[in-house]
Amino acid sequence: xxxxxxxxxxxxxxxxxxxxxxxxxxxxxxxxxxxxxxxxxxxxxxxxxxxxxxxxxxxxxxxxxxxxxxxxxxxxxxxxxxxxxxxxxxxxxxxxxxxxxxxxxxxxxxxxxxxxxxxxxxxxxxxxxxxxxxxxxxxxxxxxxxxxxxxxxxxxxxxxxxxxxxxxxxxxxxxxxxxxxxxxxxxxxxxxxxxxxxxxxxxxxxxxxxxxxxxxxxxxxxxxxxxxxxxxxxxxxxxxxxxxxxxxxxxxxxxxxxxxxxxxxxxxxxxxxxxxxxxxxxxxxxxxxxxxxxxxxxxxxxxxxxxxxxxxxxxxxxxxxxxxxxxxxxxxxxxxxxxxxxxxxxxxxxx
Amino acid sequence: xxxxxxxxxxxxxxxxxxxxxxxxxxxxxxxxxxxxxxxxxxxxxxxxxxxxxxxxxxxxxxxxxxxxxxxxxxxxxxxxxxxxxxxxxxxxxxxxxxxxxxxxxxxxxxxxxxxxxxxxxxxxxxxxxxxxxxxxxxxxxxxxxxxxxxxxxxxxxxxxxxxxxxxxxxxxxxxxxxxxxxxxxxxxxxxxxxxxxxxxxxxxxxxxxxxxxxxxxxxxxxxxxxxxxxxxxxxxxxxxxxxxxxxxxxxxxxxxxxxxxxxxxxxxxxxxxxxxxxxxxxxxxxxxxxxxxxxxx
Numbered sequence: 001x002x003x004x005x006x007x008x009x010x011x012x013x014x015x016x017x018x019x020x021x022x023x024x025x026x027x028x029x030x031x032x033x034x035x036x037x038x039x040x041x042x043x044x045x046x047x048x049x050x051x052x053x054x055x056x057x058x059x060x061x062x063x064x065x066x067x068x069x070x071x072x073x074x075x076x077x078x079x080x081x082x083x084x085x086x087x088x089x090x091x092x093x094x095x096x097x098x099x100x101x102x103x104x105x106x107x108x109x110x111x112x113x114x115x116x117x118x119x120x121x122x123x124x125x126x127x128x129x130x131x132x133x134x135x136x137x138x139x140x141x142x143x144x145x146x147x148x149x150x151x152x153x154x155x156x157x158x159x160x161x162x163x164x165x166x167x168x169x170x171x172x173x174x175x176x177x178x179x180x181x182x183x184x185x186x187x188x189x190x191x192x193x194x195x196x197x198x199x200x201x202x203x204x205x206x207x208x209x210x211x212x213x214x215x216x217x218x219x220x221x222x223x224x225x226x227x228x229x230x231x232x233x234x235x236x237x238x239x240x241x242x243x244x245x246x247x248x249x250x251x252x253x254x255x256x257x258x259x260x261x262x263x264x265x266x267x268x269x270x271x272x273x274x275x276x277x278x279x280x281x282x283x284x285x286x287x288x289x290x291x292x293x294x295x296x297x298x299x300x301x302x303x304x305x306x307x308x309x310x311x312x313x314x315x316x317x318x319x320x321x322x323x324x325x326x327x328x329x330x331x332x333x334x335x336x337x338x339x340x341x342x343x344x345x346x347x348x349x350x351x
Numbered sequence: 352x353x354x355x356x357x358x359x360x361x362x363x364x365x366x367x368x369x370x371x372x373x374x375x376x377x378x379x380x381x382x383x384x385x386x387x388x389x390x391x392x393x394x395x396x397x398x399x400x401x402x403x404x405x406x407x408x409x410x411x412x413x414x415x416x417x418x419x420x421x422x423x424x425x426x427x428x429x430x431x432x433x434x435x436x437x438x439x440x441x442x443x444x445x446x447x448x449x450x451x452x453x454x455x456x457x458x459x460x461x462x463x464x465x466x467x468x469x470x471x472x473x474x475x476x477x478x479x480x481x482x483x484x485x486x487x488x489x490x491x492x493x494x495x496x497x498x499x500x501x502x503x504x505x506x507x508x509x510x511x512x513x514x515x516x517x518x519x520x521x522x523x524x525x526x527x528x529x530x531x532x533x534x535x536x537x538x539x540x541x542x543x544x545x546x547x548x549x550x551x552x553x554x555x556x557x558x559x560x561x562x563x564x565x566x567x568x569x570x571x572x573x574x575x576x577x578x579x580x581x582x583x584x585x586x587x588x589x590x591x592x593x594x595x596x597x598x599x600x601x602x603x604x605x606x607x608x609x610x611x612x613x614x615x616x617x618x619x620x621x622x623x624x625x626x627x628x629x630x631x632x633x634x635x636x637x638x639x640x641x642x643x644x645x646x647x648x
Contacts, residue, residue, distance in 0.1 A: 125627065130444050132580050136580060315460065
C-alpha cells in the first residue's frame with residue numbers, strides 16, 4: 001500500500017493541465033455528477049451522451065501519439081473500423097454464447113495491435129521523415145474503406161456474418177457481462193467508467209518514466225537516442241497503444257449502434273479525431289477529453305440541422321484554431337484565465 | 352505481328368499507370384520538394400481543376416483551353432491560399448498538414464453545397480487507334496506524351512531559368528539563399544501556386560475519365576501520396592519519374608492479374624518496403640548517385 005501516495009503524486013504530475021487541489025475537487029465532483037446525472041435523463045438521452053463519450057478513447061490515443069510523442073496519424077479510424085468489424089464477425093458468429101462479446105472485443109483489440117505493430121515496424125524502423133506517417137496512415141484507411149465498400153454480396157461473409165459492402169454490417173450484438181446485455185443506462189455507465197479508467201491510466205503513463213521518454217523524443221529525437229533510448233521501439237509502442245485505444249472506440253461504437261459502415265473509416269471520419277485533438281489542445285489529455293465530448297455534442301446538434309454545413313463548420317473551426325490557437329483552445333484558456341484573475345491564483349486549471 | 356502488338360499493349364499499360372501516378376502526384380511533389388510541406392488539400396485542388404474544366408467545357412470552350420484554364424484558375428487560388436494561410440505554417444510540417452486538411456474539408460463540403468452532388472461529365476476527346484488486335488485510347492496516349500512535356504518543362508524551369516535557380520537555392524539552404532538576396536517569400540508563393548496549378552491541371556486532364564463530384568479527389572490521393580512517399584523530396588524531377596516508373600512496375604502486373612483494387616493495395620505494401628530500404632525515397636538515392644558521378648566527372 002506504500003505505493004498509493006506515489007501513484008497519486010504521479011497522477012498529478014506535470015504533464016497534463018489541472019494539478020491543484022481545486023482541480024481534483026472539481027474533477028471528482030464532475031465524476032460524481034456524471035454518475036448520478038442519468039437519474040434525470042431518459043434512457044435515450046443517456047445513450048446519446050454515451051455516444052459523445054465513446055469517441056474519447058480514439059481521441060486520447062491520438063493525443064498521446066501526436067501531442068506527447070510528436071507522431072501524427074490521420075488513420076486512427078482504420079483501427080476503429082478494424083476493431084468494429086472484427087467484433088461484429090466474431091461476436092456475430094458466437095450469438096447465444098455468453099462469452100461471444102468478450103471474445104469478440106479481445107480479438108478486435110488484438111487485430112488492431114497486430115496491424116499497428118506491422119505498419120509501425122516499417123515506418124519507425126525505417127526512420128522515415130515526420131510527414132510520412134500521417135500520409136501512409138491516411139492511405140491505409142482509404143484502402144480499408146475501398147476494400148470494405150466492395151464486400152457486398154453473399155460471397156463476402158465470414159461464418160454467418162455478412163460484411164455488407166457500402167450498406168455495412170448490421171445486427172452486431174451488444175456487449176454483455178455473463179448473460180446481462182448492457183443497454184441504455186448500463187451502457188452509459190460501462191462507457192463512462194471505461195473512459196475514466198483510460199484517462200487516468202494515460203495520465204499515469206505520461207507522467208511515468210516511459211512518458212517522459214516519449215516527450216523527450218518529441219522534443220529532440222537524436223539527443224534522446226544518444227542518451228541511450230531506443231526511440232524506434234518507444235514510438236512503436238506508443239503507436240500500438242494509440243491503435244488499441246482507437247480500437248476500443250470502435251468496439252464501443254458497434255456495441256452502441258449495432259452496425260458499422262465503411263464510411264466510418266472514410267476520409268471525412270478520419271478527419272474528425274484530428275479536429276478534436278487539435279481544437280482542444282494536443283499536449284493535454286484533459287483538453288482532448290473535453291473538446292472531444294464538446295465537439296461530438298456540437299456535431300450531433302448541427303447534423304440534425306444539415307450535415308454538409310456541420311462539416312464546413314468543423315473544417316473552419318480547425319483552420320481558425322490552427323491559425324490563432326496553435327496549441328488548442330482549452331490549453332490557451334488554461335494558460336490565460338489564471339492570469340486574468342478570474343480563478344484567483346490557481347495555476348494551470350481551466351473549466 | 353501478334354507478339355509485336357502484345358508488346359505494344361504491355362508498354363501501353365505500364366505507361367498509362369505511370370502517367371496516372373505521375374500526374375496525380377506532380378503538384379504534391381513540387382510543393383513538398385520546396386517547402387517540406389504535404390498539401391492535404393491536393394485532392395480538392397484536383398477537384399477544383401475538374402470543376403473549372405467541366406464548367407468551361409459546357410460553355411463551349413475547347414478542351415485544351417479548359418485544361419489551361421484549370422491550371423491558371425487553380426494556380427491563382429493556390430497563390431491566395433499560400434498568402435492567406437499556408438505561409439504561417441512554414442517550419443511546422445504537421446501544422447501545415449492539419450491546416451491544409453481543414454481547408455480541404457471546407458472546400459469539398461462547400462462544393463457540395465454550391466454545385467450539388469455532381470457536375471455534367473466531359474466526354475473523352477479523341478478516338479482510338481488499333482495495333483494488331485488491340486486498340487488504344489488516343490486520349491491516354493496524349494496524356495502519356497503530355498507527361499513527358501510536363502517533366503521536360505519542369506526540368507527546364509528548374510535548370511534554365513533564374514527563378515528555377517533561386518528555387519533550387521532556397522531548397523538547399525533557405526537562410527543562405529535569403530542572405531544572398533533571393534526573395535524566398537516570393538519563391539515559396541510561386542512554388543505553392545505552381546503545385547496547386549499542376550494539381551488543377553491533372554484534375555482537368557482526369558476529368559473526362561471519372562465522374563466529376565465534390566469528393567472525386569479521394570480516388571487520386573491514395574496513389575498520389577504513395578508516389579510522393581516513395582519518391583521523396585530530395586529532387587522533384589528524379590523523385591517524380593523514379594517513383595512513378597517503379598510503382599507502375601508494381602501496379603501494372605498485379606492490377607492486371609488481381610484487379611485494380613489489389614493493385615493499389617500492392618502499392619501501399621511496396622511503399623512500406625521501399626521506405627524501410629530507402630527512408631528518404633528514391634530521389635535521395637538517385638541524387639546521391641548523381642552527386643557522386645558529378646564529383647568524379
